[in-house]
Amino acid sequence: MTIQTVMQQLSAAPSISLTDSRELYGSPESIELLHVKSPHCNAVVSIQGAQLLEFMPQDSQPWLWLSPKAIFSKGQPIRGGIPICAPWFGVNQQDPLKPKHGFVRTRNWQLVNITENDQGIVELTFSFTSDKSDTPLFPHAFSLKLVMTLAEHIHISFIAQNTGTETMPFSWALHSYFNVDNLKVAEVEGLNQHAYLDATQDLTRTIQHGPICFESEVDRVYENVGSEQVITGSPSLLLRGNNCPTAIVWNPGIKLAEKMADITSEHYDEYICVERGAAFANTWKVQPQQSITATLSILAST
Numbered sequence: 001m002t003i004q005t006v007m008q009q010l011s012a013a014p015s016i017s018l019t020d021s022r023e024l025y026g027s028p029e030s031i032e033l034l035h036v037k038s039p040h041c042n043a044v045v046s047i048q049g050a051q052l053l054e055f056m057p058q059d060s061q062p063w064l065w066l067s068p069k070a071i072f073s074k075g076q077p078i079r080g081g082i083p084i085c086a087p088w089f090g091v092n093q094q095d096p097l098k099p100k101h102g103f104v105r106t107r108n109w110q111l112v113n114i115t116e117n118d119q120g121i122v123e124l125t126f127s128f129t130s131d132k133s134d135t136p137l138f139p140h141a142f143s144l145k146l147v148m149t150l151a152e153h154i155h156i157s158f159i160a161q162n163t164g165t166e167t168m169p170f171s172w173a174l175h176s177y178f179n180v181d182n183l184k185v186a187e188v189e190g191l192n193q194h195a196y197l198d199a200t201q202d203l204t205r206t207i208q209h210g211p212i213c214f215e216s217e218v219d220r221v222y223e224n225v226g227s228e229q230v231i232t233g234s235p236s237l238l239l240r241g242n243n244c245p246t247a248i249v250w251n252p253g254i255k256l257a258e259k260m261a262d263i264t265s266e267h268y269d270e271y272i273c274v275e276r277g278a279a280f281a282n283t284w285k286v287q288p289q290q291s292i293t294a295t296l297s298i299l300a301s302t
């Protein structure tokens, strides 16, 4: 979309304005952002990575965690909100030197549509199309579409299309960072008795007993999960995924966080990640010209 069309669509969407990270967060470098202040919510979205950074329903508290030490720099991951990991999740299995979590989280996406309906519900549509320069990183041509609906809740549709001529292995995650007011009492429910791969123990298969608690580093991959998980804490949230068979639950704990410049021991206990996507045994095999759609809703849990 040209800047002219963006401006036209923004003029029909009174709750959305264009800003940047310098203005909003005082960063030295400027990353383009959309600021939503609607009757339903306040939100901030980065065009780099098509990444929702902040979300707070009216009369509530922030649902997503954005690190106070987040780095806003072109081509760098932004720590917090909902980064999109694709076309692979985690460490690349063929070449561990390739960027972790793929490369679309650090690229500019195309903003293809901005709408706000009469009730003030905002919908943002982004697209990403790989090009020849991406072939050394990922030998398949693909395009992605992400539709983000911001109301009193968050709804995301994620669509991947194989635009090449061979079957495309594609793993991905919506790597959501959720605010917790007390890590010691925060829990994730909905995975009891489920096997997981423990990334802190060389991916040893282990069985989950009861809710997930965060007493030290947690880095777990649950395959073939049910549609819903609940984060209990303040706020309590319900995640409902469709076609997102993998859940990844992560908090680095204090020791690892000390080594992460955009988290540190000062902030590691402010969030947990509960990510949904399709990874490990659930990696998508996308046929030539096939599109696969997944959706994720994040709702207040009652």
Ligand SMILES: O=P(O)(O)OC[C@H]1O[C@@H](O)[C@H](O)[C@@H](O)[C@@H]1O
Pocket (backbone or CB within 6 Å): 077, 090, 100, 101, 175, 199, 219, 220, 248, 250, 275
């Ligand atoms: O620092 P990154 O690349 O954003 O990754 C953060 C974490 O992402 C999680 O999804 C992984 O399970 C962790 O192992 C990883 O440390």
